[in-house]
Amino acid sequence: MENSMQRVRHLKTVKAKNDRSLSEKTFVGFIYAFTGLFALICFLPFWLVAINSFAAESAIKRHGYQLIPKVFSLDAYRFLFHGRQVVSSYGVSLTVTVAGTVLAVLITAMYAYVLAHPKVKYRNVLAFLTYFTMIFGAGLVGFYILIANWLHLKDTLWALILPYLLNPFFAFIMVSFFRTLPYEINEAATVDGASDWTIFFRIIFPISKPVVATVALFYALQYWNDFFLALMFIDNYKLHPLQMMIRQLISNINISAYVGGNTAYTRPLPTYGVQLATVCVTIGPLIFLYPFIQKYFVKGITIGALKG
């Protein structure tokens, strides 16, 4: 009798264990399904854009966008690079991104260093001046009048570069990094006769490479992806950055004239193809660099979240 009771109890625990491992397995399966599906959905549009940029226009027109196109063709790219717009837009985007990032990082780092420097008595005043711009915007109209009517920067590359030179958020990320540096570095260098500028440019800036790289990449991404400034201030299509070129292709003015300039193109225009191909050349560099830069962004977001 006792024996059989024990048996039953034993069987019960085994059953519970099995149940548990079964539900555990279902749960693990669900986890993989959910994350895998989400990852797939994130990737799918990239795949569709990339692969269909190599599809023949007639194939897109007949079958729609395909996971694997029925007929491949380089027509879209041929047409795109036949014209001058993509080259000049690339030049604009590249110039603005490189020049903007270099200037922005330098200005932000110098500014943040002062905000973090214990010798600077008014650093909190400066910090408040900076913080206030984050919570109370000047707004669209004042900004537009400033650039267009007061600084006369319409249709110049400066209109695409200057407005983003100092992002308070990135400045504060740098401030919190500079604060972690031991002040003894500073004192030792001062004893050796180094000036404040020497200390900053020769010592602090070089040892801050991780945060400098992170902030630089955030700035670069912002410059590369921005279309707001171009939309507001650039009417001359020769100064259109790539993002603006995409916009023109969507809002569909005369694509042939816009992309191709005066070049004669006899075959039917690959409208979808040109749009997709332009997207590909725009995000191409990002995708190519993605494996190398991803970790900097992850780090930046993590610091930003812990601090900001």
Next chain:
Amino acid sequence: MAMVREIVRNRYLYALALPGLLFLVVFAYVPMAGHLIAFKKYRLADGLWGSKWAGFDNFKFFFMSSDWYKVTLNTILLNGLFIVCGLCIALALAIFLNEVHSRLYQKIAQSFIFLPYFISWLVVSMMVFAFLNTTDGIVNRMLQSNGLEARNWYLMPGIWPAVLTVIYVWKFAGYYSIIFLAAITGISGEYYESARIDGATRFQQIIHITIPLIRNVLIVLGLLGVGRIFYGDFGMIYGIVGDTAPLYPTTDVIDTYSYRALRQLGDFSKSSAVVLYQSVMGLVTIVLFNAVARKIDKDSSLF
């Protein structure tokens, strides 16, 4: 006098801050004068200072029209949807990714999920167009191949809050899940170990350990989002919806409305009134919700 002495003494340090300070003055403080236009009858020829005062007329026009209520509602509703759906799905992703034991799978999945963060809104808009355009869009082709009727999605304002929310989640789930993952990684392994010894399932561990311990991060991110609820994402909305007027009833936010008033109607005064309204409401909500966030968690609030 003390101030001058301090600046002279540390002149090389202050000089380092000068470009940044100059930038803030010129690009952030000087344009604040633009808010004055909200109280003026602005004419380009007269300039900011020469234009006649209009009292509160511009505000009267804005608040008497139904536009006021419509764009405010859209801004709050869309941002609300973005915050709730974005944070919840990002939280789920972070928790699940953390439960995955294969490091390789975790890394690859995270890379894909983070990828959309890197592309511009115009690229996104092109992708959206590939899915939703009437003649050759993927969605309509799928409907047709199943014997259903193609729809003109760009004429159906009702579905766009949902569409935009999906897009937002798609683009930012990776971003927020990184923040959550960092918080989860910070939880001591001992909690899980003792829970395992007590026989807790993985699901129970999530419910009773992970979620309570990162609840503050979730709340703070939510509060910071709510603090900025009066600021629509211009790049997103204008990039995707653009000048598709039939969609305005549900997608027009304060930012796109004031942009059109300025750049397409050329009505500086009206635009300025809208912008000032937004700036003031924004200031109030940000200060309010940041204070609440700071109460909850001193370290993770915004400064």
